[in-house]
Amino acid sequence: QVQLVESGGGLVQPGGSLRLSCAASGSIFSIDAMGWYRQAPGKERELVAAITSRGTTNYADSVKGRFTISRDNAKNTVYLQMNSLKPEDTAVYYCNADKVRTWSNWRVTDSSHPYWGQGTQVTVSS
Numbered sequence: 001q002v003q004l005v006e007s008g009g010g011l012v013q014p015g016g017s018l019r020l021s022c023a024a025s026g027s028i029f030s031i032d033a034m035g036w037y038r039q040a041p042g043k044e045r046e047l048v049a050a051i052t053s054r055g056t057t058n059y060a061d062s063v064k065g066r067f068t069i070s071r072d073n074a075k076n077t078v079y080l081q082m083n084s085l086k087p088e089d090t091a092v093y094y095c096n097a098d099k100v101r102t103w104s105n106w107r108v109t110d111s112s113h114p115y116w117g118q119g120t121q122v123t124v125s126s
Contacts, residue, residue, distance in 0.1 A: 002026040002102060002115045004095045009120030016124070017083045022095030022117055024076040029108045032099030034071055034078040038091035038122075045094065049080060062088075085124045092119040 008020040024031060035050030035058075049069035050058045057069055066085075071078040078095065095117035101108050 002028060002097065002100055002111070004097055004115055004117035006093070006095045006117040006120040009093060009122045011123045011125065012085055013126050014085060014087060014124055016085050017081070018085065018122060020080040020082070020093055020095075020120060020122075022078045024097050024100075024115070027103040028076055029101040029103055031073075031076060031097050031101075033097070035096045035098070036069065036078070036080045037094045037096055038089075039094070039119075040088075040091040043091075048093070050096075051078065082122070085122075087124045089122060090124050091122060093122050094119045 036048040039045040098114040100111040
């Protein structure tokens with residue numbers, strides 16, 4: 001089984017910065033894609049940023065130039081540096097790990113579904 005644990009959320013003023021971290025643990029052989037999604041009250045969950053094991057990144061238009069995603073493959077950890085935060089960035093941020101391969105009975109197995117963290121609240125308000 002794989003667990004994702006997020007940290008780094010909180011309350012920040014507009015224009016401020018926060019850094020989110022997400023560490024994956026368990027019988028992990030490899031993780032292809034890791035990313036961050038967010039969900040604001042009354043809205044659907046949306047992709048914020050994602051990064052592959054090779055470092056290819058993808059960002060939502062609304063965060064381009066302000067957010068930076070990075071990862072440490074050796075630690076199975078993904079980070080989201082958020083700068084110039086706006087009130088509309090307020091949401092619960094969820095970590096995601098997709099195309100995960102795990103060790104099971106001495107064999108490498110492809111997971112049939114992505115994994116999610118429990119979410120961390122980010123509030124941007126004065």
